[in-house]
Amino acid sequence: MRRSTTRTLSFFLRFAILGLAIAFLLSLIAPGIVERLRGESSSSTHIDPARSAPRPAFAHTEGPVSYSDAVSRAAPAVVSIYANKITTVRQYRIVPDPVTRRLFGAIAAGPAYKKQEHSLGSGVVFSADGYVLTNNHVISGADDIQVLLSDGRVAQARVIGADADTDLAVLKIDATELPTIAVADRGDVNVGDVVLAIGNPFGVGKTVTMGIVSATGRQLRLSAYEDFIQTDAAINFGNSGGALVNALGELVGINTAVYRNAAGDGRGGGSQQNNAEGIGFAIPVSTAKAVLDQIISHGMVIRGWFGAEYADISALSAGTPETTPLQRGVVVVEVLPGGPADNAGLRRGDILLKLDGEDIIDQADLRSNEAGLAPGKIARLDGLRGGTPFSIEITLMQRPQNTVSGT
DSSP states (O other), X not given: OHHHHHHHHHHHHHHHHHHHHHHHHHHHHOHHXXXXXXXXXXXXXXXXXXXXXXXXXXXXXXXXXXXXXXXXXXXXXXXXXXXXXXXXEOOEEOOSXXXXXXXXXXXXXXXXXXXXXXXXXXXXXXXXXXXXXXXHHHHTTOSEEEEEOTTSOEEEXXXXXXXXXXXXXXXXXXXXXXXXXXXXXXXOOOTTOEEEEXXXXXXXXXXXXXXXXEEEEEOOSSSSSOOEEEEOSOOOTTOTTOEEEETTSOEEEEEEEEEESSSSOSOSOXXXXXXXXXXXXXXEHHHHHHHHHHHHHHSSOOOEEOSEEEEETHHHHTTSOTTOSOSSOEEEEEEOTTSHHHHHTOOTTOEXXXXXXXXXXXXXXXXXXHHTSOTTOEEEEEEEETTEEEEEEEEOEEOOOOOSXXX
16 A cells, blocks of 8 residues: 555655656746736636726827828818008108197198008808808908919909908809819817818918917907907918818818907017917908808898997905905996987996896807897896896997907
């Protein structure tokens, strides 16, 4: 019995030693096989968190490596605009003597003469029958307007109408086989969306720059009705009136201005040293399309008007505790004599909180809703006067036309 047990143990011991010897030889001759065998063994008992954890879901897992399809779709509908006008210029000589200067002012140094001024901009073809949308400041006061199409043709343009309050103008050209821009269905843009600016900066030719939407709803006080899209896509002199399109090549805005540190509204072609980089502004396509349709239909934009000027309620509640109930609304800062507000009894200092039962968020919100009401409509305003609630009805008039962009 003892001999049988010893023989069995000896048998297993010889095989164990043989197995260790084979493993040692394999580790020397082919170490990769050993590592692979170890990995398979460990994977059966150990789960790698990095591999097993679910990947986060993103709306867009991969972005395009090229936007050439978007450019090919949109760029043919973007045109270059050359506006010329003749101005009368007279040179004056400053009189050194202060008494004489006070009595007679500056003295003409010679006869008046005519001077031709040139304006450069871009535009967008909206319809195959030749309607082109651009900025009003590009063509304002022009005697001659030439439109350079993407295929090299040059067309004479005439002004159908302009709206200085939004700095937009509609031109008409007589040409056939015109490419037209695709308009985004809703026109909505979100911060972070990729956008492309297409235009003719400095007259170098059609140029495409890329960026993202940096902000929406910007108020720059350049014109009466503003809801700018801010972008870091490069916008320069000559881009005004050009297209801001999304990654699908659909129009989302009309390029209009760049930010300036010093004086100036960012629309002209003055000194570039005051221009901040990566801060450009475009008019949303919803606003642009509404202005285009009204100008084509009426030759002008018809807006409702109360005949009053407002400021945000924050101007009144500055320095008050955050718990103040006046977080929304506007304060009336001026009532024009003989206007609808004056006739209805609205007073300077009144606080307006609701228009036709809807909350007034700020002055931009009220101005936009006011403009959307038809002249002759009776609107109801609710607010506070000296802390006492009041309500009045106002019959709107048509807003007088503004003839100067940026006021």
